Amino acid sequence: MKIYKKSLAEMKKIVVRYTTQTTDLQIEKQVAEIIENVRAKGDEAVKSYEKKFDGVDLDELRISNNQLEEAYQSISPELKDALKLAEKNIKNYHEMELQHGFVDAAQPGIIRGQKVTPLERVGLYVPGGTAAYPSTILMNALPAKIAGVDEIVMVTPPQKDGIAPAVLAAAKIAGVTAVYQIGGAQAIAALAYGTESVPRVNKIVGPGNIFVATAKKQVFGQVAIDMVAGPSEIGILADETATPYQLAADLLSQAEHDKRARAILITNNEELATAVSDEVEKQLAVLPRKAIAEVAIKDRGFIAIMDSVPEMFALMNEVAPEHLEVQLADPMQYLSSIRNAGSVFLGKYASEPLGDYVAGPNHVLPTGGTAKFSSPLGVYDFVKKTSFIQFSKEALQKDLKAITTLARTEGLEAHARAVESRFKGDAK
Amino acid sequence: MKIYKKSLAEMKKIVVRYTTQTTDLQIEKQVAEIIENVRAKGDEAVKSYEKKFDGVDLDELRISNNQLEEAYQSISPELKDALKLAEKNIKNYHEMELQHGFVDAAQPGIIRGQKVTPLERVGLYVPGGTAAYPSTILMNALPAKIAGVDEIVMVTPPQKDGIAPAVLAAAKIAGVTAVYQIGGAQAIAALAYGTESVPRVNKIVGPGNIFVATAKKQVFGQVAIDMVAGPSEIGILADETATPYQLAADLLSQAEHDKRARAILITNNEELATAVSDEVEKQLAVLPRKAIAEVAIKDRGFIAIMDSVPEMFALMNEVAPEHLEVQLADPMQYLSSIRNAGSVFLGKYASEPLGDYVAGPNHVLPTGGTAKFSSPLGVYDFVKKTSFIQFSKEALQKDLKAITTLARTEGLEAHARAVESRFKGDAK
Numbered sequence: 001m002k003i004y005k006k007s008l009a010e011m012k013k014i015v016v017r018y019t020t021q022t023t024d025l026q027i028e029k030q031v032a033e034i035i036e037n038v039r040a041k042g043d044e045a046v047k048s049y050e051k052k053f054d055g056v057d058l059d060e061l062r063i064s065n066n067q068l069e070e071a072y073q074s075i076s077p078e079l080k081d082a083l084k085l086a087e088k089n090i091k092n093y094h095e096m097e098l099q100h101g102f103v104d105a106a107q108p109g110i111i112r113g114q115k116v117t118p119l120e121r122v123g124l125y126v127p128g129g130t131a132a133y134p135s136t137i138l139m140n141a142l143p144a145k146i147a148g149v150d151e152i153v154m155v156t157p158p159q160k161d162g163i164a165p166a167v168l169a170a171a172k173i174a175g176v177t178a179v180y181q182i183g184g185a186q187a188i189a190a191l192a193y194g195t196e197s198v199p200r201v202n203k204i205v206g207p208g209n210i211f212v213a214t215a216k217k218q219v220f221g222q223v224a225i226d227m228v229a230g231p232s233e234i235g236i237l238a239d240e241t242a243t244p245y246q247l248a249a250d251l252l253s254q255a256e257h258d259k260r261a262r263a264i265l266i267t268n269n270e271e272l273a274t275a276v277s278d279e280v281e282k283q284l285a286v287l288p289r290k291a292i293a294e295v296a297i298k299d300r301g302f303i304a305i306m307d308s309v310p311e312m313f314a315l316m317n318e319v320a321p322e323h324l325e326v327q328l329a330d331p332m333q334y335l336s337s338i339r340n341a342g343s344v345f346l347g348k349y350a351s352e353p354l355g356d357y358v359a360g361p362n363h364v365l366p367t368g369g370t371a372k373f374s375s376p377l378g379v380y381d382f383v384k385k386t387s388f389i390q391f392s393k394e395a396l397q398k399d400l401k402a403i404t405t406l407a408r409t410e411g412l413e414a415h416a417r418a419v420e421s422r423f424k425g426d427a428k
Numbered sequence: 429m430k431i432y433k434k435s436l437a438e439m440k441k442i443v444v445r446y447t448t449q450t451t452d453l454q455i456e457k458q459v460a461e462i463i464e465n466v467r468a469k470g471d472e473a474v475k476s477y478e479k480k481f482d483g484v485d486l487d488e489l490r491i492s493n494n495q496l497e498e499a500y501q502s503i504s505p506e507l508k509d510a511l512k513l514a515e516k517n518i519k520n521y522h523e524m525e526l527q528h529g530f531v532d533a534a535q536p537g538i539i540r541g542q543k544v545t546p547l548e549r550v551g552l553y554v555p556g557g558t559a560a561y562p563s564t565i566l567m568n569a570l571p572a573k574i575a576g577v578d579e580i581v582m583v584t585p586p587q588k589d590g591i592a593p594a595v596l597a598a599a600k601i602a603g604v605t606a607v608y609q610i611g612g613a614q615a616i617a618a619l620a621y622g623t624e625s626v627p628r629v630n631k632i633v634g635p636g637n638i639f640v641a642t643a644k645k646q647v648f649g650q651v652a653i654d655m656v657a658g659p660s661e662i663g664i665l666a667d668e669t670a671t672p673y674q675l676a677a678d679l680l681s682q683a684e685h686d687k688r689a690r691a692i693l694i695t696n697n698e699e700l701a702t703a704v705s706d707e708v709e710k711q712l713a714v715l716p717r718k719a720i721a722e723v724a725i726k727d728r729g730f731i732a733i734m735d736s737v738p739e740m741f742a743l744m745n746e747v748a749p750e751h752l753e754v755q756l757a758d759p760m761q762y763l764s765s766i767r768n769a770g771s772v773f774l775g776k777y778a779s780e781p782l783g784d785y786v787a788g789p790n791h792v793l794p795t796g797g798t799a800k801f802s803s804p805l806g807v808y809d810f811v812k813k814t815s816f817i818q819f820s821k822e823a824l825q826k827d828l829k830a831i832t833t834l835a836r837t838e839g840l841e842a843h844a845r846a847v848e849s850r851f852k853g854d855a856k
Contacts, residue, residue: 079837082830093540096530104524111760111774112521112788117767119801133838166837202801220645221656224801228649249846256842288841332539332818339545344816346539349824349850353843354817357834358827360540361815373547373630373652375813385803387789388772389782390760396777399786402510406785409507409594410561413716414684415781418677422777 001251001277002302005270008311011304015318024210031185031214038189043196049186054128056158056181061197063168063179071168079166083134083173086358090142093360097379098146109392116383118148121199123191123223124176125206125216126167128157128183134170135356139363140206140377141174147382152176153201155191157183188215192223205377207364226377230368231296232257233264234352235321235341237312237334238276240269242327243348247272248279250325250352255293255301263301264319266312273303313337320371323352340371396422429679429705430730433698436739439732443746452638459613459642466617471624477614482556484586484609489625491596491607499596507594511601514563514786518570521788525807526574537820544811546576549627551619551651552604553634553644554595556585556611562598563784567791568634568805569602575810580604581629583619585611616643620651633805635792654805658796659688659724662780663749663769665740665762666704668697670755671776675700676707678753678780683721683729691729692747694740701731741765748799751780768799824850 004011037045043061050058072080103113124140126132141152154171156163158181171179180198182190188208194200203224204216216225234254238247251263267273280297287293306312309328316324320340328334331346338344342365343355356363366374391399400419407415432439465473471489478486500508531541552568554560569580582599584591586609599607608626610618616636622628631652632644644653662682666675679691695701708725712718734740737756744752748768756762759774766772770793771783784791794802819827828847835843 078829078833082833082837085827085830086834093532096532097542099527102524104521110787114525114789115763115766120767135834135838217645217648220648221796221798224798243849245852246846246849249842249849252842253840253846256840283842283845289839293842335543335816338543338814339548341814344814346816346818349819349821350817351824351847351850353831353835353840353847354819354824354827355815356843357831359538359817359819361542361817366812368649370649370652371812371814373812376815378813380808380813384794384799384801385806385808386766386769386772386799387783387804388763388774389778389787389789390774391777391782391787393777396779396782399513399782401506402513403781403785405506405510406514406563407781409510410563411717412681412684412781414677414680414711414721415784417711418674418681419779419781421671421674421677422779424673 001280001297003273003277003305004302005305008306008314011306011315012318015315027210027214031211031218034185035189035215035218038186038195039193046182046186046190046195046198049184050158050182053184054158056160058158058181061180061182063163063181068168068172068179071165072172074165075169080169082358083138083170086135086138087142087173089358089360090138091146094143094146094362094379097143099380099383107395109395111390112388114385114387116385118150118383119202120149121151121153121201122149122382123201123204124152124154125187125204125208125212126154126156127208128159132156132164132167134166135363136206137167137170137176138174141171141176143362143377143379144382145175147379149382151178151199153191153199154179155182155187157181157187185211185215188212188219192219203382205364205381226364226381227366227370227374229364231260231262233262233322233367234325235316235319235323236265236325236327237316238265238267238272238327239309239329240272241329242272244272244275245279245283246348246351247276247327248283251276251280251297251301252283252287252293253353254323255296256287256289257292259292259295260300261296263297264321265303266306266316267303268306268308268312270305273305277303310337320369322365322367322371323355325350325352342366342371342376393422429708429725431701431705431733432730433733436734436742439734439743440746443743455638455642459639459646462613463617463643463646466614466623467621474610474614474618474623474626477612478586478610481612482586484588486586486609489608489610491591491609496596496600496607499593500600502593503597508597510786511562511566511598514566515570515601517786517788518566519574522571522574522790522807525571527808527811535823537823539818540816542813542815544813546578546811547630548577549579549581549629550577550810551629551632552580552582553615553632553636553640554582554584555636556587560584560592560595562594563791564634565595565598565604566602569599569604571790571805571807572810573603575807577810579627581619581627582607583610583615585609613639613643616640616647620647631810633792633809654792654809655794655798655802657792659690660685661690661750661795662692662753663744663747663751664693664753664755665744666693666695666697666700666755667737667757668700669757670700672700672703673707673711674776674779675704675755676711679704679708679725679729680711680715680721681781682751683724684715684717685720687720687723688728689724691725692749693731694734694744695731696734696736696740698733701733705731748797750793750795750799751783753778753780770794770799770804821850
């Protein structure tokens with residue numbers, strides 16, 4: 001792996017290079033056409049795109065509940081147990097995210113509050129092929145369930161040999177309402193605008209390739225979307241107490257996801273840097289997904305040697321990684337030093353894949369530096385808030401002058417008159 | 429006003445027509461060019477666009493703190509008092525929105541939690557000209573302040589006679605860090621990517637015209653944005669206990685904002701419908717912003733007569749209005765019947781403009797049916813969450829089999845090996 005030994009200022013510039021995003025106008029245009037077509041022609045358009053892009057001739061878009069049940073029965077007891085353990089811990093973690101409304105009646109004649117309401121219907125995108133992850137279904141559907149969403153509609157690209165049983169079993173365990181075997185921009189369009197078979201949803205969540213991400217961005221406003229997810233990332237902060245071959249293994253666990261994945265180690269120990277770099281080479285050699293991981297490590301991976309622990313955190317907060325491992329002595333003490341990260345793994349035994357599967361926190365996380373302003377997917381993504389007020393005549397009277405002054409300053413005479421109409425003599 | 433007396437199913441179709449959004453590809457392209465130019469040329473590009481679009485030759489983009497102070501000193505005592513009352517109530521309402529992290533240590537050897545961190549720097553867009561609203565500045569900046577945001581950067585289009593003192597005074601009261609006299613898509617681009625004078629922010633909030641909304645949509649992903657705001661809306665549910673001239677006044681208070689504003693009354697009382705329609709005509713005739721309000725009422729306003737109160741709510745939930753007035757007897761009982769609305773005004777004295785100014789809840793609200801999935805602007809928009817976990821060796825051991833089973837099912841061998849590396853004999 002590339003090893004840098006530069007100042008914090010120089011390293012921050014290198015990090016910025018790694019987070020720059022670009023827009024592909026060709027893809028933007030293609031996706032806009034797909035969306036327009038699905039809006040206009042519904043199922044017919046969706047089917048023709050599935051034939052074109054996935055090479056599958058679809059008769060029925062929906063996967064029957066029988067098929068889900070069969071898939072669930074067909075998976076191994078080990079996998080069933082693993083999915084159920086994940087379900088249990090995802091549930092008990094996400095229940096802590098539940099939000100409640102509030103009410104305030106401290107001022108005479110005034111009631112002010114906020115109510116929290118679940119979304120009615122939500123769409124989940126689950127990538128197909130080699131990226132068909134049952135764990136992702138649990139991570140997306142369970143928070144929506146806990147939020148109280150009525151219907152969860154899942155879409156996933158059709159496969160020539162049928163959708164993987166593990167994916168369908170996970171959909172059943174997660175309590176998904178309906179599964180449609182459609183993918184790509186056409187699936188996003190169907191969820192956003194509805195077709196004869198696919199119901200229109202209020203929000204679309206879940207990761208996807210560049211076509212899915214572009215389509216989500218284009219339907220944003222028509223429906224809500226979660227963040228536009230990019231390639232996986234891991235950032236590790238480590239000192240001399242860490243074990244090089246464990247760090248190397250964790251770096252590779254993200255590198256194997258995608259050629260554009262990002263694996264970064266920041267340390268204050270030069271010896272550790274060299275040892276981890278050597279270990280990465282050694283472990284890469286015997287990795288099934290070597291072809292992918294090697295490109296990620298070479299193109300976007302690096303090790304940075306910094307002078308001090310505060311500098312290590314300063315640089316890592318600039319990276320704002322999706323996953324952050326803190327492999328330092330007494331790691332919990334650094335919780336307040338972490339400003340920007342999706343999910344944090346503290347100490348030697350919190351290896352990143354633990355968080356991908358069974359620990360409980362969500363694995364749908366902000367990438368590409370968006371942890372500076374975005375949160376993990378959570379129960380809060382499946383509710384919305386509504387404020388409310390009720391005033392007595394006396395309470396409104398007290399505020400009357402301030403309201404009319406502001407309204408008239410803003411040139412909004414009808415605003416002032418509306419409030420004044422409450423004090424006309426003949427008002428009921 | 430148009431009066432409909434149709435079935436719920438027929439009315440729902442009419443409502444859908446009113447919420448359909450369209451994309452203007454010409455504007456999309458123009459905005460993309462502006463953003464590209466500002467990214468490439470910084471201040472120089474921003475200044476040239478300000479000259480072109482706002483007809484103003486700018487030397488300095490930033491408004492000095494002295495100018496803010498002078499503006500504050502120059503406004504009337506009435507306006508100062510009104511702004512301060514608004515500030516006080518916005519603060520004490522939004523403090524109730526503050527969120528806290530959590531920690532869970534219920535399982536042996538396992539710590540799981542979530543921390544809440546304010547965004548570092550936020551951009552506020554404040555429209556110029558006739559839409560230069562001091563109240564909007566308070567509504568945008570105060571929640572960010574309460575969230576703990578370090579820097580609040582405000583942008584507002586330059587005016588030939590200088591920015592309105594009320595706007596600058598509000599910026600001072602709200603505690604804005606810096607004000608730049610730039611507007612349109614070029615201001616959004618400057619906030620998203622930074623220029624020599626304008627600092628790059630993590631999130632952009634605030635309403636704006638179609639160029640601003642399109643630019644916000646295009647920079648989404650690079651930075652976070654609030655919802656893309658459309659024209660104002662009011663929906664009123666009223667029965668025979670309501671007063672027609674008050675309802676008419678409230679409908680006009682939103683109609684005067686924009687020719688595309690939407691004012692809707694849903695009632696179960698035919699007499700009331702006719703009386704409100706007559707009152708709207710009467711009050712329109714003597715309204716300063718008649719030219720705007722008249723178009724809004726004619727093009728997009730309507731009154732619907734429904735058979736029952738449940739039907740009235742069913743239709744209004746389909747409308748999902750930005751502002752919802754419940755002018756029914758004993759209005760608080762209907763709180764649970766409201767599913768989709770930005771802000772709710774209960775009873776005769778909760779006239780909508782009260783909420784625009786001094787009641788406390790935010791007036792930046794979801795429009796165009798987006799209340800189905802979006803919330804009012806709030807303190808929660810200026811923080812982000814980070815999950816964290818710490819596991820003991822024993823706790824990881826318990827989950828080992830489930831993790832490796834799931835990892836290998838998903839074809840991610842490096843994930844399985846990373847966790848297994850914690851149990852190798854020679855691990856420190």
